[in-house]
Amino acid sequence: MKVAVIGTGYVGLVTGSCFAELGFQVTCVDKDAAKINQIEAGRIPIYEPDLDSLVQANAAAGRLDFTTSLHEAVASADIVFIAVGTPSRKSDGHADLAYVYGAAEEIAQAIDGYTVVVTKSTVPVGTGQCVEAIIRNRRLDAEFDIVSNPEFLREGSAISDFMQPDRIVIGARSDKAFVLMRRLYAPLENAGARVVTTSVETAELTKYAANSFLATKISFINEIADLCEAVGANVEELAEGVGLDARIGRQFLNAGPGYGGSCFPKDCQALIQTARDAANPLRIIEAVVEVNERRKWQMAQRIIAASGNSIQNKKIALLGLTFKPNTDDVRDSPSLTIAPALVAAGAYVSVYDPEGMKAAALLMPELHYAANAYEAVEKAHAVVLLTEWEEFLTLDLPRLRSLMHGRVFVDLRNAFEEARMQEIGFAYSSIGRSGLLPAAEIQVAA
Ligand code: NAD
Secondary structure (H helix, E strand, O other): OEEEEEOOOHHHHHHHHHHHHOOOEEEEEOOOHHHHHHHHOOOOOOOOOOHHHHHHHHHHOOOEEEEOOHHHHHHOOOEEEEOOOOOEOOOOOOEOOHHHHHHHHHHHHHOOOOEEEEEOOOOOOOHHHHHHHHHHHHOOOOOEEEEEOOOOOOOOOHHHHHHOOOEEEEEEOOHHHHHHHHHHHHHHHHOOOEEEEEOHHHHHHHHHHHHHHHHHHHHHHHHHHHHHHHHOOOHHHHHHHHHOOOOOOOOOOOOOOOOOOOOHHHHHHHHHHHHHHOOOOOHHHHHHHHHHHHHHHHHHHHHHHHOOOOOOOOEEEEEOOOOOOOOOOOOOOOHHHHHHHHHHOOOEEEEEOOOOHHHHHHHOOOOEEOOOHHHHHOOOOEEEEOOOOHHHHOOOHHHHHHHOOOOEEEEOOOOOOHHHHHHHOOEEEOOOOOOOOOHHHHHHHO
């Protein structure tokens, strides 16, 4: 069975190389010739652990190739995945489907023989139907079925997420399409992956519901963390107490600077728009987005407050720019709000991130990009941990402290022990862990 994957980004490249690893013949297509040239030369354009070796091994085995010619790849494929971007449309927050529809137009011209056309991109409910109409309008003779097969991988652990998925969701209209898709995923299903078969529309909506639910968990725990600070409780112990309930689960209950990344922000926005269009507004998700937007600004205010209420002409060092560790993706990262807010408040902002600096520098040229964490913190008044990269967790903290001018350390990921940080001499603050009741109230309580 031959597979074509259109769009060789985070999802397309992982999908293509994983299907090749499972033994299928895969061609990955991208219209970005520089990207294809780079991959063919053995350089992977994104940072994703172990992806380079997976691509190289499968290319060397002759199961994986790359091209800019969508036509050739689609004409010879039995299954075509659309894995192009679906960013937020700036004007209204709807998913911008221009790339998906553009790919559908090109697929229509190339289809040769029965083909399953799968949207792996995250697309609003009804998109599959539009893709079908685009192909049908162009090619009355085309033999094809459309399928929705949303992707749930996480950047940073994309390969293991793809190879050991919690579930595989397949939405289709014909038995023939279901059979082909089940055959494609058989190695994973045989290894224990659960497959949910449903309609195209349900599959499309499932992806948005899943991401919005996870975003809800994050905004929920962030608000609870604020309450913990206000009443003298500890959000981490609370998260254990809550998350050990199997009905709730511990994951995504880590208080922090707000969610970001290429999926949650745009997917929540798109779901809100879909719901409004259907005259069925989702008030919970609307609140989740509002809480998250406000949170990023609050984090900048928190840093300013911890630095003595003014950061005018002070050096602030940010450790981490990506929205989470083990990716180079800075799309919608909280750093994109926090760093410019600190600059606007008069600070000299120096930053370091193991993988995200190239992308960040294009968006925030006003920051000072250091060669490593120690260089970033040199003579800084305050240090802020924004992303919990492993290399930050293993820093020589006394050395870090000795390089600084000031001693403020704002830990937005609760990565360090409060007592130890104080012992080293930091004026340390974290999220939802160090709240104390005002003295007067303690006396009343006593
Ligand atoms: P990306 O921006 O990294 O990659 C998209 C690629 O598609 C680009 O390289 C672009 O050049 C290419 N492209 C666009 N139109 C094309 C065309 N007509 N022909 C050939 N190539 C074309 O995007 P991504 O992060 O991989 O996301 C892709 C989709 O998967 C989105 O809908 C996203 O929401 C969804 N998704 C992403 C993740 C993630 O963690 N990044 C996880 C699950 C789902």
